[in-house]
Amino acid sequence: MPKNNRRRFGSVRQLPSGRWQVRYYDPVTGQRRPDEKTYATKTDAEIRLSQLEADISRDVWSDPDAGKVTFGEYAERWLKDRKLEETTRERYEGVLRLHIQPTFGERFVSEIAAPRVRSWRTHLLESGVGEPTVVKAYVLLRSIMNTAVDDEVVKRNPCRIDGADTYDVPERPVLTVKEVFAVAGAIQPQWRALVLLTAFTTLRFGELAALRRRDVDVEARILWVRRNQAELSNGTLFVKAPKSRAGFRPVAFPDLIVPDLEHHLERHAAKGQDGLFFVGPRGGHLRRSNFRDDWTAAKAKAGVSPDIHFHDVRHTGNTLASQNGASTRELMTRMGHSTTRAALIYQHMTSDRDRAIADRMGEAVRQALAKGEPPEASGTGGARPE
Numbered sequence: 001m002p003k004n005n006r007r008r009f010g011s012v013r014q015l016p017s018g019r020w021q022v023r024y025y026d027p028v029t030g031q032r033r034p035d036e037k038t039y040a041t042k043t044d045a046e047i048r049l050s051q052l053e054a055d056i057s058r059d060v061w062s063d064p065d066a067g068k069v070t071f072g073e074y075a076e077r078w079l080k081d082r083k084l085e086e087t088t089r090e091r092y093e094g095v096l097r098l099h100i101q102p103t104f105g106e107r108f109v110s111e112i113a114a115p116r117v118r119s120w121r122t123h124l125l126e127s128g129v130g131e132p133t134v135v136k137a138y139v140l141l142r143s144i145m146n147t148a149v150d151d152e153v154v155k156r157n158p159c160r161i162d163g164a165d166t167y168d169v170p171e172r173p174v175l176t177v178k179e180v181f182a183v184a185g186a187i188q189p190q191w192r193a194l195v196l197l198t199a200f201t202t203l204r205f206g207e208l209a210a211l212r213r214r215d216v217d218v219e220a221r222i223l224w225v226r227r228n229q230a231e232l233s234n235g236t237l238f239v240k241a242p243k244s245r246a247g248f249r250p251v252a253f254p255d256l257i258v259p260d261l262e263h264h265l266e267r268h269a270a271k272g273q274d275g276l277f278f279v280g281p282r283g284g285h286l287r288r289s290n291f292r293d294d295w296t297a298a299k300a301k302a303g304v305s306p307d308i309h310f311h312d313v314r315h316t317g318n319t320l321a322s323q324n325g326a327s328t329r330e331l332m333t334r335m336g337h338s339t340t341r342a343a344l345i346y347q348h349m350t351s352d353r354d355r356a357i358a359d360r361m362g363e364a365v366r367q368a369l370a371k372g373e374p375p376e377a378s379g380t381g382g383a384r385p386e
Helices: 042-057 071-081 086-104 114-126 131-150 177-186 189-201 205-209 255-267 292-302 310-323 328-335 341-345 351-370
Strands: 003-006 010-014 020-025 032-039 222-225 228-231 237-240 249-252
Touching (some): 020 042, 032 042, 071 086, 071 131, 086 114, 086 131, 086 228, 114 131, 177 189, 177 292, 177 310, 189 205, 189 292, 189 310, 205 228, 310 328
Antiparallel strands (some): 003 010, 010 020, 222 249, 228 237
């Protein structure tokens, strides 16, 4: 017969195997339940029972059975319960399917420990998965496990790798103004205005594809961003509101491109005030797929690097705006960003800008010397210490 040592909270008993078992009352169900493990000595079992009693009294106890759900099942429910944009949902599903589920899908959530997360991340990097993709996979796994902590499925998030949620973004190339006009001149006529507006308003491709005639005021030299076109991998198109309030914005454009926009409205835009400003080759919506070949051919004809992405054209306008005095807040407004991170990229010093500062410093020194006022060295008052 097993030996029992009962107490009000629970009990320990010796099993026929000689090991000791802890039993206690589940604070949720009120039913007696055994601990997950057995113990070599009675003392070890009693210590564990005291720990359980303390955890329950401090309300830090978690149901050990709660983690006995596979990560695949839990992640599926996690996605279902989230209000996500269709493109974001599709991206999460792809990252889960390709990079997370193969390792964790069949494991219990409670089995996902920090060492497993570290080895998983290392394996992805060593197998050739790009660092940006690995970062996205890690951040998604961490978000799901954060919810698991909130649901008391696990006690602590195992995703605790310093720096694993960021990566160094290589600086993308910036087209010169001459290159922008070279590509605009080489591309099919219906896309010339698309290239110029991208460069000098820095709108995203989806924002440009969703523009209507009534959104572009050529006389006032301003356009209004009111919607964004998105495309799923299966080709489904849908028009949605911008991601944030900052996305709804007016953007001015220089008078230099007004003749091009007037010509575009006359020859290429759809009819009616609600007609699309940019129309696809067959009269439908502009898509990346029905623009990509013309863009590639225009780059080659203009002698522009084949590594230039269409999205890189935006950098020309942002860089020009920054170099011509746009503040961080003004850059944020033009770009439709609600945080300063992206705008600060264009605030970095360029060699030309730095040289201009040095020239102004030199001019100030010359003026001071001409007045017979030697400039003082900072921190010395102009005097050399003895």
